[in-house]
Amino acid sequence: MGGDGAARAALRAHLALARLALRARAGARADRRADPRLRRPVQGVPARGRRRAAHALGARQADLSARALAGLSGRRGGRRARAASRRRLALHVRRARAHQPRSRDELHHGAARAARRRRARGRGARRARARAVRVARAGRLARAGRRARGVRARRRVVRGRRARPLSRAGLQAGRGHDRVRAAARAAARRRRWRIEVNAPGRPACEGGTPIRDTLLPFFRPALGTEEEEAVLGVLRSGWLTTGPQCERFEAAFQKLVDARHAITTSSCTTGLHLILHAAGVGAGDEVIVPAMTFPATANAVLHAGALPVLADVLPGRLTIDPAAARAAIGPRTRAIVAVHLAGWPAEMDALREIAAAHGLALVEDAAHAIGTRYRGRSAGTLGDAASFSFYANKNLTTCEGGMVTTERDDWARRIRVARLHGLDVDASRRDGRGYRHWEAVALGWKYNLNDLQAALGLAQMPKLGAWQTRRVAIDRRYRARLADVPGVEPLRGPDGGETSAHIFPVLLDTARIRIDRDAVLEALLAENVGVGVHYRALPLHRFFRDDLGFRAEDFPVATGASHRTLSLPIFPTLRDDEVDQVVAALDRIVRFYAR
């Protein structure tokens, strides 16, 4: 009994301590109830269920404890034992209520089993994740392979059912192997469909999937905040027309091409007109121009009152053929205009020799030639004078605009006067610094650039080098990729020539394909690739044919090329993968329609 007494004393002490602890805990619980931030949420177990579970758990434990206590006292069912049992029961119920199950699993299966089930689920999920990663990786590899073969992935309804993607997410959502196998079968069906219906060689115009989802423009301007700020600066400056910005732009351009004079003009066309005027070309004179060019080259001659005489161009290059130019010289010929087509320089050494031998002026139509070089010199310094274009799609743009460069002081003076009404002082010198008498000293035109445009051009000058590098890189990539495309020949330049890569024309070997150039243009557009044509020879235009009497058959190289040429997109922001898409589109078309 002595042992029992000691045990009871220990139990009493234990109960006293437990009461103290309970009181302390009840205080903490009251605090928690008062402060919502301290409440412990149990995910997935509703509050009512939690209470029931706690109750059941507490009752079971309390019962066990009461029985143990009764056994300890040695008097089963005795009054004191029953009282002690009631106290223990109340204590355990309170304790159990304080214990909140952590999850639905713990609620239903007890803590130990819930932990086992959690571990098992962890292993299963890891295995499922690893399987999903393997399948997704295989899918990625397959897609990369399809991309390399030019097959496009596309969701389609396969035999009346929507094909489900065999994706990691799809796999995770599914349960077990059946789902995986079903997904694999669906993927196989899709692969079969793609190979049959969407074969890599089938052009979009024949029902294939376009190489691109969206249209790649033929040209994309690359103007940014520098240009915006420059234009805003002029708008706020109080001086809008030809003024200090034009002077700065002229100085910068003169340095760029290393010319003696640079004079801003409203366009390349007006610049050509001013040059011919300065060269003394007028009524009754003739000027030789290439048959393959933009109409502006010949129009400038007509504006000057002279007659354009066409000369054929070099095969594969499409710049003026020096031999044809020499053959076109007559007693009234006053000048030769050479066009640096697409950015490749014309055969300037030969032309300079011919011009010198016949006392002719040699003029460069440098509309495409910002960045063009020929045997160590920039376009703009290769003849007596040159006219550049800053039209919207040019390598440097002022929206519309131009620049004349010349080595001749007398021509520069005449051009400055003639470009602005024939006045002896131009607008930049009639600024706010006070009035000066001005006088009309010659016939003039209104061919000046304004300061808004000049500011736009100036803002691009620092970027020009990087743009040029990128253009040339694109040009090289096109050439490398097109080497494997049958019947497509990029334009070439002369020995010692460096292209500005302004345009990238190719010549199609139309004898090798069953469709004409215009159908190829359509087919490229169907692939979402923007295209252009540079150019159709002048004798093919109604005005030059009907009004001026030029005949296509007299210029076989230029007119022949007119039916075979097309230009591919080239601009500094064109990406390498876009270049590859363009080539893939052209390749698919010429191979599909090969004879």
Ligand SMILES: Cc1ncc(COP(=O)(O)O)c(C=O)c1O
């Ligand atoms: C060869 C050629 N010359 C002249 C011009 C006329 O240029 P602008 O529009 O600046 O007058 C162009 C236009 O692109 C052209 O391609």
